[in-house]
Amino acid sequence: MKSIIKPVLVSILLFFTSVSFATEKLTLIKNANIFDGESKKLQMGMDVLVENNLIKKIGADLVAENAQVIDAQGKFLMPGLIDAHWHTTYAYTPASVLMMNTGDMSEVAIRSMKGAHETLMRGFTTVRDPGGNPFSIKKLIDSGEYPGHRILPSGPFMSQTSGHADFHNVFTENPRNTNSELSYWEKNMMAMIADGVPEVRKRTREILKYGASQIKITTGGGVSSQYDPLDVSEYSVDEIKAVVEEAKNFNTYVISHVMTDAGIRTSVEAGVMSIEHGFFASDSTLKLMKKKGAWLSPQAMFEEDMNWSSPVSARKYKQVTDAVNTLYKRARDIGVNVAFGTDQLLDASKAKQQSTLLVRMGTWFSNYEVLKMVTSDNARLLELSGPRHPYQEGPLGKIVEGAYADLLIIDGNPMEKLDVLGDPENKFKVIMKDGVIYKNTL
Structure with missing residues (x-):
């Protein structure tokens, strides 16, 4: 009897494991200049791996099988506003x-x-x-x-x-x-x-x-x-x-x-x-x-x-x-x-x-102060809601591992010219919220 149960249990475990892996949605953003919502210093030419709705990893030369790849082409990547x-x-x-x-x-x-x-x-x-x-x-x-x-x-x-x-x-x-x-x-x-x-x-x-x-x-x-x-x-x-x-x-x-x-x-x-x-x-x-x-x-x-x-x-x-x-x-x-x-x-x-x-x-x-205000500062204000905050899986307003994948790829550097934020129709090339891409014109 034990010889029958063991392979059955292994088969069930493998089935659910394969389902789990199959349902993971991966998006890999390559070659982006990252404003993380907090630091004045941009992270140049970096990659961001998004798994489902959260940022999984940030680094150089990241590789992920079965991921949708977005080449940011050296453009400005920042948290959602x-x-x-x-x-x-x-x-x-x-x-x-x-x-x-x-x-x-x-x-x-x-x-x-x-x-x-x-x-x-x-x-x-x-x-x-x-x-x-x-x-x-x-x-x-x-x-x-x-x-x-x-x-x-x-x-x-x-x-x-x-x-x-x-x-x-x-x-x-x-x-x-x-x-x-x-x-x-x-x-x-x-x-x-x-x-x-x-x-x-x-x-x-x-x-x-x-x-x-x-x-x-x-x-x-x-x-x-x-x-x-x-x-x-x-x-x-x-x-x-x-x-x-x-x-x-x-x-x-x-x-x-x-x-x-x-x-x-x-x-x-x-x-x-x-x-x-x-x-x-x-x-x-x-x-x-x-x-x-x-x-x-x-x-x-x-x-x-x-x-x-x-x-x-x-x-x-x-x-x-x-x-x-x-x-x-x-x-x-x-x-x-x-x-x-x-x-x-x-x-x-x-x-x-x-x-x-x-x-x-x-x-x-300053441009930096505005960018920080509309991202991580505002997110810090929202955290006053404590457990009544409806989005508890990770932080908002930041590009860090574990944060919500609310991301913008912008043609132009608002740290240098803030007015690019005033033309989202033309300057915002990618809009992602909760890991879902709502706009991609790259």
């Missing part, structure tokens, strides 16, 4: 659909899927989504059913009544009582209104239940919202601390939309770790952020970018753009953690400015 403030469901949907209570969420989803693909083709392989309902889109992308970028979702962003997420009509839906219906945005998991410590705790728990990687609140006024001026502060210290505590219970962190110095300081003192926008931060508040290890995520917006039809929003936008230049300079000098994010909203034709804003960062930072 990361946008730390990209609304998957807002960027490609016009205000006439998204901001009204009559919009069709099916249309929002279709536009968003198309936008996720286009964003990937600009070389952005990962985004942190700071508000909206991209959960089903993320699911389809992660399963490989549809091409698009990775998403670290915040889920519906949360504000107080009359805050940045309150889109109730001031004439027909105000005042609200505790038994009133949820707004259109709330029903569709795009935003949430919560007032008082018990309610913000409950809403935070609900958002985490959706699968949020981090929690987004608003502690100050915004450009797109109609009822909260830029100078206001929103949420009490106790309310903010309650949200932070609930996020910590889930081993993740809180980000906040806020522009005023007072709102930023209150948020950081309460434990918020990422300030979105933060345009009016004082030097003393920036120093506090540095001390706490908090991140600043502004946007490189200039006045000529303005596309707001609302006079109220247009006036607010002008105030913001006036503050951008000095903010970046001061943040860099003080040494705050600065993230790259774009926050393109409500206009598919403007979404491609994502690449323009990246190049514009060269106004305040």
Whole structure:
């Protein structure tokens, strides 16, 4: 009997071993000049072996049987780009659909899927989504059913009544009582209104239940919202601390939309770790952020970018753009953690400015600093999500062994000329995400 069982077991083992080897997908990139996401010094003429979705080996003269070989021809190889403030469901949907209570969420989803693909083709392989309902889109992308970028979702962003997420009509839906219906945005998991410590705790728990990687609140006024001026502060210290505590219970962190110095300081003192926008931060508040290890995520917006039809929003936008230049300079000098994010909203034709804003960062930072910011620095910010980070197999934003194979081969050296990043259609020759090649024009 033993003489029969042994060969059978060996045959089974060999079968499954052969299946395992057969399912390995190998891609070998030859002769690339590598920016690894961290070092100023390029690794010249090197090879990168990708096994399935991870970087297996980096070295010279690598050989791999049965691998798809890509000759980089001495071109620039870098990690995929990361946008730390990209609304998957807002960027490609016009205000006439998204901001009204009559919009069709099916249309929002279709536009968003198309936008996720286009964003990937600009070389952005990962985004942190700071508000909206991209959960089903993320699911389809992660399963490989549809091409698009990775998403670290915040889920519906949360504000107080009359805050940045309150889109109730001031004439027909105000005042609200505790038994009133949820707004259109709330029903569709795009935003949430919560007032008082018990309610913000409950809403935070609900958002985490959706699968949020981090929690987004608003502690100050915004450009797109109609009822909260830029100078206001929103949420009490106790309310903010309650949200932070609930996020910590889930081993993740809180980000906040806020522009005023007072709102930023209150948020950081309460434990918020990422300030979105933060345009009016004082030097003393920036120093506090540095001390706490908090991140600043502004946007490189200039006045000529303005596309707001609302006079109220247009006036607010002008105030913001006036503050951008000095903010970046001061943040860099003080040494705050600065993230790259774009926050393109409500206009598919403007979404491609994502690449323009990246190049514009060269106004305040060296080419190397910009490249590091949009790769390994942003990846370090995303790691604050801890176990709620949905991509745990390896690091993002780096070209090291064991990292995710999110890679770009670029015709030109952005370390020398940053503007090559502004022309992804022509300059990005290979776009790989998770080991899958989405573009190869070499």
